[in-house]
Amino acid sequence: MVHMNKRSGIESRKRILDAAMKVFSGHGYAKANMRMIAKAADISIGGLYLYFRNKEDLCFTLIKNRLDDLAGRTREALGDIDDPAEAIGKFISIHIKYVKKHRELILVQGREHGFAFGIEIKKKFFRSQRKLLEDIIRKGIKAGVFRKCDVEESAKIIFGAIRGFVLSIVVEPDSLFLPEECSNLILNGLVRRNNK
Amino acid sequence: MVHMNKRSGIESRKRILDAAMKVFSGHGYAKANMRMIAKAADISIGGLYLYFRNKEDLCFTLIKNRLDDLAGRTREALGDIDDPAEAIGKFISIHIKYVKKHRELILVQGREHGFAFGIEIKKKFFRSQRKLLEDIIRKGIKAGVFRKCDVEESAKIIFGAIRGFVLSIVVEPDSLFLPEECSNLILNGLVRRNNK
Amino acid sequence: MVHMNKRSGIESRKRILDAAMKVFSGHGYAKANMRMIAKAADISIGGLYLYFRNKEDLCFTLIKNRLDDLAGRTREALGDIDDPAEAIGKFISIHIKYVKKHRELILVQGREHGFAFGIEIKKKFFRSQRKLLEDIIRKGIKAGVFRKCDVEESAKIIFGAIRGFVLSIVVEPDSLFLPEECSNLILNGLVRRNNK
Amino acid sequence: MVHMNKRSGIESRKRILDAAMKVFSGHGYAKANMRMIAKAADISIGGLYLYFRNKEDLCFTLIKNRLDDLAGRTREALGDIDDPAEAIGKFISIHIKYVKKHRELILVQGREHGFAFGIEIKKKFFRSQRKLLEDIIRKGIKAGVFRKCDVEESAKIIFGAIRGFVLSIVVEPDSLFLPEECSNLILNGLVRRNNK
DNA sequence: TATGAATGAGGGTTCATTCAT
DNA sequence: CATGAATGAACCCTCATTCAT
Structure with a gap:
């Protein structure tokens, strides 16, 4: 994927949260995986860990x-x-x-x-x-x-x-x-x- | 390990069920694993699959x-x-x-x-x-x-x-x-x- | 399963061979398993090993x-x-x-x-x-x-x-x-x- | 183990393919296993699944x-x-x-x-x-x-x-x-x- | 001669997490 | 801030084989 327009940290965090809500609720905690969330949030897997431990x-x-x-x-x-x-x-x-x-x-x-x-x-x-x-x-x-x-x-x-x-x-x-x-x-x- | 004393199928089934209840309730479905259940039921992993798909x-x-x-x-x-x-x-x-x-x-x-x-x-x-x-x-x-x-x-x-x-x-x-x-x-x- | 009419060793051997041919050819050697063959031969798994190593x-x-x-x-x-x-x-x-x-x-x-x-x-x-x-x-x-x-x-x-x-x-x-x-x-x- | 020197995806794919050819041809499909291939390709097991389903x-x-x-x-x-x-x-x-x-x-x-x-x-x-x-x-x-x-x-x-x-x-x-x-x-x- | 419950190593696959870039 | 290739422990499940009966 090409480089996104730089996004603010705040905005990324929110995107992740929204995506995570969607994915977790769609699959349940256990079956949801970080790749799904990353994709839904339009961010890299590594990016997730920038905002959440x-x-x-x-x-x-x-x-x-x-x-x-x-x-x-x-x-x-x-x-x-x-x-x-x-x-x-x-x-x-x-x-x-x-x-x-x-x-x-x-x-x-x-x-x-x-x-x-x-x-x-x-x-x-x-x-x-x-x-x-x-x-x-x-x-x-x-x-x-x-x-x-x-x-x-x-x-x-x-x-x-x-x-x-x-x-x-x-x-x-x-x-x-x-x-x-x-x-x-x-x-x-x-x-x-x-x-x- | 050598074979256990032969047990009847019925008895084994019940042992597994009891063990599974203990393990599942102790860890939750997702975190429980078949090895735990096998050990708790005092049976081999393969044995589990003799009684449950x-x-x-x-x-x-x-x-x-x-x-x-x-x-x-x-x-x-x-x-x-x-x-x-x-x-x-x-x-x-x-x-x-x-x-x-x-x-x-x-x-x-x-x-x-x-x-x-x-x-x-x-x-x-x-x-x-x-x-x-x-x-x-x-x-x-x-x-x-x-x-x-x-x-x-x-x-x-x-x-x-x-x-x-x-x-x-x-x-x-x-x-x-x-x-x-x-x-x-x-x-x-x-x-x-x-x-x- | 109930006890079969006692069969002669020769006959059992032949039954197994026939069953094995059917199962092996239907699934290939690797995917065929002894249970299938036993069932097809109408004999127990252990019985197989009486006739073949x-x-x-x-x-x-x-x-x-x-x-x-x-x-x-x-x-x-x-x-x-x-x-x-x-x-x-x-x-x-x-x-x-x-x-x-x-x-x-x-x-x-x-x-x-x-x-x-x-x-x-x-x-x-x-x-x-x-x-x-x-x-x-x-x-x-x-x-x-x-x-x-x-x-x-x-x-x-x-x-x-x-x-x-x-x-x-x-x-x-x-x-x-x-x-x-x-x-x-x-x-x-x-x-x-x-x-x- | 620590991470390998980063390799390009293309290069890894090729390494895996080469290794797989070696392993599959040496053991046959059924007997070959993913761990062998991973080792031969000098990559982790998980790495294999990055490139092949x-x-x-x-x-x-x-x-x-x-x-x-x-x-x-x-x-x-x-x-x-x-x-x-x-x-x-x-x-x-x-x-x-x-x-x-x-x-x-x-x-x-x-x-x-x-x-x-x-x-x-x-x-x-x-x-x-x-x-x-x-x-x-x-x-x-x-x-x-x-x-x-x-x-x-x-x-x-x-x-x-x-x-x-x-x-x-x-x-x-x-x-x-x-x-x-x-x-x-x-x-x-x-x-x-x-x-x- | 026959049974079938039991074994357990080993297979394919997943995924949270890391880190060099 | 961001990437994504790489890791590897751990999971579920299979099955040839054994042995007490």
């Missing part, structure tokens, strides 16, 4: 970026909502819509590198998101809107349902549930209310 | 066995329960306890082989389990115990929560939710009831 | 049998022919018809085992057949029917043509030459005779 | 190159010969001398890959060479130098003799016939002419 680092960066992005959006969206029920609904819908839009994110991940792969970053993310949910629930209970339940457990369960959605994208992309229904179930439960 | 077939069999087992247990456990709320609770607890006990199951899976890896078997399993949930919910609504909700969506969401639990085992094995709390939330929702 | 020995026996058979038939056919030209024609046609009928023979052979594979047996066979040709030619010259040519060279060339035919069977089975035309060319040459 | 591709290229080379030489040599008898002689001698010089060519080939291995390329080559022979013979007949014979059959037979020579190289390298004698026999036949 190794394959793992590249993938890690990808995940971290996405997680940070989603965390930011969630924080933002929740900022001006006071009603706890509405906040729960918003939390669910924003997460679900995000993973649906960026489904590539999920497809990237494998169980390589003996678990350790990006696990810390994910743990931190999950913890922070659960915290958010806990705060909402706690506020709802204090406001008398929610019943007195185990706050932490409930947060885990709600977040679990969202993660279940993520898994569904991989296995059953054609039968995903709706965020609205999810909020509805989580808020109201299955059991019939007296008054309706 | 290839690595994929071996792993596939593993998953299928577990799924069939869980499906059987679920069917059995649900058989003599009439109360829909109780059935929901049972469904949740049996699934969650099963994956907790056999957490190896989850760790096995990767995204190799272009998604197709065992996906059909899983899809079928998921569909059948969701069907079970749907039946319970429908019965609950008819009995006037459950409110009129979207049956299919609700089933997806409940099953999603269980699957979220599965993912948690991988990432946050130290903060799993309790099956009882899960049933509680799913049945009663977050929002406070009028009468309490 | 190893794969090579089995194949070798195959070749030797065919070569001996062809040598016998040639000797027989040539026995009562006096006319040298007719003898040449007979030699060519018997060889060509034989390899055409038993084309499997050819397909068996590979270049495995560093050349040595069955080479001695073949050499011997070739030498004896060439000798036969030489005798015919020499007789023809003495009788004044054939011109004075280099007997050994001519025998080599004629036998070469036959061997070329063998190769053609592998590569161009649809454009084989006719034995009659071959004798014709060998006997009369390309160049026009004065008197015709 | 796989073992088969490597061997195929080898054969194709030789065949193309011989075809070119034949065409060239025949270009300025008008006398049909001389042309036949030239055709025979050029082919025979070529395979004698490059005897490695023959030794390479096996019956692997279910016959298909390079067979098309060979067929094409054989067809084109036979065509050449046919043209010479036809010209000879038209000029009244050759007797009226079956042109295609005769071409097949002559080419068959050459191919028989090729086989002889493998089995009886010590008793090859001479190109001159071959032309002589083919042109004049065995049967004595009236006038001599």
